[in-house]
Amino acid sequence: MDIKALKTLRAIAETGSFQAAANQLNYAQSTVTFQVQQLERELALQLFEKVGRKMVFTQAGKDLLPAIDNILGTVTAMKNYGKATAAFTGDLRIAIPDTLLTYRMQPFLKAFHAAAPAVQLSLQMANCFAIPQRVTNGTVDVGVHYDVGSYGPNLVVGRLRDFPLVLVASGQRDPATVNLQVSHQRLDCALITDDRESIYHKRFSAAIAERDISFPHFLEIGSVEAVKQSVISNLGVAYLPKFVVQPELDTGQLQVLPTAFAHETLTAVYVYRKNKEQSSLFTEFIQSLVTAFTDKNKSKNSSGFGYD
Incomplete structure (x- = not known):
């Protein structure tokens, strides 16, 4: 199974269409279509269906997204094994509301990027009530938002501040x-x-x-x-x-x-899927996030991620 095809499927989930995924990955749309068709043949499953003029995920496609995310997380963990933070590579997709992203997270994100410059951060602004669903369906790795309650049993929820x-x-x-x-x-x-x-x-x-x-x-x-x-x-x-x-x-x-x-x-929390692959990159991000929100003395944690 081609890892590139799995990345393409995740890009479609993130962007909402074949064309947008192609633009994000710098592919021709025909390449995206070919990879999806190849994946459907290998899995013997229909992952998309046409509704009007749009191609949308079937239920099988939606159900597979968390598993695909875990596979890609495992690949990232293998690539980062034994590396120092500065050498980490991979993607982290974060959903967060406007207020936290604009007025609280900027110093932390700057410090994280400086400590792990090869990590690709994808930040999605979203309503707090929508974020847990994005985490559940695998379109983001972690949500940072205000506690809205009623989380499913498949989510880990941690309090921040x-x-x-x-x-x-x-x-x-x-x-x-x-x-x-x-x-x-x-x-x-x-x-x-x-x-x-x-x-x-x-x-x-x-x-x-x-x-x-x-x-x-x-x-x-x-x-x-x-x-x-x-x-x-x-x-x-x-x-x-x-x-x-x-x-x-x-x-x-x-x-x-x-x-x-x-x-x-309001209580700020972070959420991620309970069965998510705990790569060193992901673990480092969560630990640094918790420290950033609880550090009232503007100090640096053990990883060097300062936060004001």
Whole structure:
């Protein structure tokens, strides 16, 4: 069985189409089609079926993805056997939400890349509720996200750190105009979010609904940075992890508005498949990730991966 064909199948799962996989792998689309057909003949299984104009995975194809990921992980482990971290090779596919990727993971990723420059990191931004499914079906190796609960028995879940949530407004706004400590009111203010399906927006929506508080205006902007700038411009208020807005709080561009649920937190976790091949590369990444999130003194762990 050709390892290249297995890599092609995984690329199709990651990118969503034969053409996108071909572009990623620098193949002609005909090469991708040939490799898939060859793999189907060897396995005596139909891995794809045509739905409309698209080729989609059959159930057999979906079921095989975790096994294929394990095979490729084993190959990576063999290549990395006995090597120092700096000589590691292979791919690591990580699914992570915008807030963590943009505002927490950058120093760690920079340090990891410096320590293992030959490792190809593939970062996929995704909603926290979608990440466990991507891990389960083998389209990513590990998810780093906020705990959403209800994980299947095939996933390993590790706690990283708790992060407080805050309601923020422009430093120009009179805080008395948005008083969420009083129930049964309709606020004359816009509520701004980057994703109405995010866990923090769902938490906030449930909290104000319980207290019969409503916002007549709602803005959904698909970028956390754009949300922050909109709040700074006094277009409305937003409920976000505090670390996302800490620099603007420090400068006075934003302010925290008191609420009746001021101690709400989110727990960051990592998840991976229970039967995943534990290569030295994967183990090093997980250990360094845990250290990065728990190190409050900005020190370096034993592998040299610094994190601020």
